[in-house]
Amino acid sequence: MKKQILAATAAAFVMGALALPAVAQNIAIVNGKPVPKTRLVALEEQVAEQAARTGRPVPPEMAGQMREQVIAMEIFMQEAQKQGIEGSENFRKKMEMARQSVMINELFNQYQEKNPVSDAEAKAEYDRIVGAQAPAAGAKEYKARHILVEKEDQAKAIIAQLKKGGNFDDIAKKQSKDPGSGANGGDLGWANPAGYVPEFSDALKKLNKGQTTDAPVKSQFGYHVIRVDDIREAKAPELPKFDDVKPQIAQQMQQQKLMKYQEELRAKAKVE
Known part of the structure; x- marks a missing residue:
C-alpha cells in the first residue's frame, strides 16, 4: 500500500512538472482553450514599435491592459466561431482585404527598418528649419x-x-x-x-x-x-533644442521617405 501511495505521488509530481511549461506558455484558459503567451508578446511588440516611432515610452499600466485585451479577443473569437462567421462570404472578402493590408504594412515596415533616419539627417533638417526661421x-x-x-x-x-x-x-x-x-x-x-x-x-x-x-x-x-x-x-524666434525635438523630426522625415518610396513604386508600375 505504501508503495502504491508513493508511486501515485511520484506520478502526480511528474505530471505537474510536465504541465508547468504548458501553463507558462499560456496567459489564460478560456472555456477550456489555452490562450498562448505568443499573442500577448506579439501585441506588446506592436505597441512598443508604435511607441518608438512617436518617441514616447509605453506606460507601465499598459501591460495589464494588453493581457486583458488578448483574453477578450479570445472570448469574442470563440463566440464568432460558434456562430459560423468564418464560413460567410462577407468574412472571406474582409479577410482578403486584411491580408493585403497586413502584407503592405509589413512591406512599409521593412522599408523603414532598412532606411532609418540618421542623427545626421535629423540634425541637418533641424538646422534647415532654424535657418528658415532666422530673420533676413x-x-x-x-x-x-x-x-x-x-x-x-x-x-x-x-x-x-x-x-x-x-x-x-x-x-x-x-x-x-x-x-x-x-x-x-x-x-x-x-x-x-x-x-x-x-x-x-x-x-x-x-x-x-x-x-x-x-x-x-x-x-x-x-x-x-x-x-x-x-x-x-528683428530677432529670430526662440526654438527648442535639437535633442528635444529630434524624435518628432525623425518621425516626420521617416514619413517623407516612405511617401517617396510609395511614389517610386507607383511610377515604376505598369498600369494598363
Whole structure:
C-alpha cells in the first residue's frame, strides 16, 4: 500500500512538472482553450514599435491592459466561431482585404527598418528649419499702434485732432473699430511689417520712431491712422533644442521617405 501511495505521488509530481511549461506558455484558459503567451508578446511588440516611432515610452499600466485585451479577443473569437462567421462570404472578402493590408504594412515596415533616419539627417533638417526661421539681414520689427475707422473723413479728423495734442490711446479706445487693439489703445505689439496687409506694411516702413501717418492709409479693412512707438532689429524666434525635438523630426522625415518610396513604386508600375 505504501508503495502504491508513493508511486501515485511520484506520478502526480511528474505530471505537474510536465504541465508547468504548458501553463507558462499560456496567459489564460478560456472555456477550456489555452490562450498562448505568443499573442500577448506579439501585441506588446506592436505597441512598443508604435511607441518608438512617436518617441514616447509605453506606460507601465499598459501591460495589464494588453493581457486583458488578448483574453477578450479570445472570448469574442470563440463566440464568432460558434456562430459560423468564418464560413460567410462577407468574412472571406474582409479577410482578403486584411491580408493585403497586413502584407503592405509589413512591406512599409521593412522599408523603414532598412532606411532609418540618421542623427545626421535629423540634425541637418533641424538646422534647415532654424535657418528658415532666422530673420533676413537688416530686417526690422515695429511696435506700432493704429486707429481703424470706416470712412476717410473720420481718419482725417483723427489726424487733425492728434496734431492738436489729442491722446492717441484715448481716441483709439473710443473710435477704433478694431476689437483686438482698440481696447488697448490701438497697441499692435511688436511685429514684422510683412505680417500686415501690403498697404499697412508700406506705410509703416516709411515712419520713424514716434511718427504718425500724415494721411489715412486705406486697406481692405477701412482707413488706418498709424503711429510707430519703437523700432528694433528683428530677432529670430526662440526654438527648442535639437535633442528635444529630434524624435518628432525623425518621425516626420521617416514619413517623407516612405511617401517617396510609395511614389517610386507607383511610377515604376505598369498600369494598363
